[in-house]
Amino acid sequence: MQFQGTADYVADKDLMIAVNAAIRLERPLLVKGEPGTGKTELARQVAAALGIEMLEWNVKSTTKAQQGLYEYDAVSRLRDSQLGDARVHDVNNYIRKGKLWQAFSAAKKCVLLIDEIDKADIEFPNDLLQELDRMEFHVYETGETVTARVRPIVIITSNNEKELPDAFLRRCFFHYIRFPDVETLEKIVEVHYPGIRKTLLGNALSQFYEIRETPGLKKKPSTSEALDWIRLLVAEDVDPADLRGDARNALPKLHGALLKNEQDVHLFERLAFMARRER
Structure with a gap:
């Protein structure tokens, strides 16, 4: 076998x-x-x-x-x-x-x-x-x-x-x-959502990994949560351009699929507030 x-x-x-x-x-x-x-x-x-x-x-x-x-x-x-x-x-x-x-x-x-x-x-x-x-x-x-x-x-x-x-x-x-790298996660997403727009997939994964690497995050989003989030992005027909930029400048779109406790939501709200003040 x-x-x-x-x-x-x-x-x-x-x-x-x-x-x-x-x-x-x-x-x-x-x-x-x-x-x-x-x-x-x-x-x-x-x-x-x-x-x-x-x-x-x-x-x-x-x-x-x-x-x-x-x-x-x-x-x-x-x-x-x-x-x-x-x-x-x-x-x-x-x-x-x-x-x-x-x-x-x-x-x-x-x-x-x-x-x-x-x-x-x-x-x-x-x-x-x-x-x-x-x-x-x-x-x-x-x-x-x-x-x-x-x-x-x-x-x-x-x-x-x-x-x-x-x-x-x-x-x-x-x-x-081990948590999959970008290339492997791309393959996983394409298995679940064949034909997904490359620009949406690229921008979504870029933001997803930015979120995972944010210092102070209590719970890093998992592979299954990434799939749920991308499924929502596809269902809502989100413009890939709306996902560009630094994830720390604002709460991610449909963030409830990725951030699963209030501490992490508050963290991104504070980061967004500080980013606005610096502009």
Whole structure:
């Protein structure tokens, strides 16, 4: 299996090497990068390119590792026993399979996405060490051991909100998705908006990178936010000439797509005010 990118996803050479190395080593691929740089979409595109199923496990702050294996509903079983339900005699009726179990029991190779692992408790990655390493786990309620029929391609994403344990990192192949340069971002935009006017694209990206490089910016706009902004510029038929000049001289047009907190909006308002005073 070789990942060569897709028509809908611009993957650079280093990213393709990382995906294929993880597949070859049969190790989880840990992908880090700024939010909005296409980490989650990578898993979907790998599955699409290889023609295999994808299972997605979205991690939250309250997610426990056990939920990825299975959950045993003891409360429902107790209630059914009180009601005399015959289902109570089979414990399997009260076990809900998690995403890891589903991936392990799949008849064909699939992609398992563990999305935003850094949102969970610090012990979450440690609790999955053996399961991801050995590709098996024990079900205590039934006494069975679930072993992967075909080893899945595991892709794990992190926004770097917290450090991951060394023991977990040792078991992964790591890749950091760097923020794209102008040329790469042009290709990404053209994939999403084929036929976009070159002057609009050039002026928009010029202003976008000026905004990202503004000193004091609390949250730099991401790739996905750039795409949203350009989509609005196209929909509003904005004149490319209106986007020329220094982005710090005024609030960007449709700035709500790029600036996501009041501190950054106030920063650009102050810069615009100071620029007007100097004229």
